[in-house]
Amino acid sequence: MKALERLQVHNIKPSMQRIAIMDYLLENYTHPAVDEIYTALFPKIPTLSKTTVYNTLKLFEEHDAIKMLTIDDKNTCFDIDTSPHAHFFCKKCNKIEDFNLMKPEQLKGLDQSNHLVTEVHLYYKGVCQECLRSEE
Ligand SMILES: [Zn+2]
C-alpha cells in the first residue's frame, strides 16, 4: 500500500510531511524511533522538526495506522505492522525484530476474566543471533 492510500484508509488528512513519514515507515520495517525518522527525512524536508515527527507518529497511532512500542526504555519505536505480533529486543545492538505471536483464536483462551482483550504487547529481550555469533 502506498503512503497516501494508507493515510486515507485511516482517515488522516494527508500533508507533505505526513506522506514522507508514512513513506519512511512503509520502507523501513525496522521499528524506527523518532530520531531515526527525523535524521533520515531532515535532509529532504528542512522544515521538519523532531516535535512534528513525534506528533505525526502520535496521530498515526491514534488512527490505528501504526503501533507504538515501548520495548526500549530509552526510545519509543513505531511499527507499521499493526497485526498482532511479538517483539525481540537485542540488548547489545538495540535492534528490534518481529516474533510470531499466538493466533487471535488462541489468545481468547488467555483471558481469564471475561474482559475483552484487544491488544497484546509481548516483548522478549536478550542477545540476537548476530551478536551472539560475533562474541564467539
Ligand atoms: Zn544484536
Ligand SMILES: [Zn+2]
Ligand atoms: Zn513489529
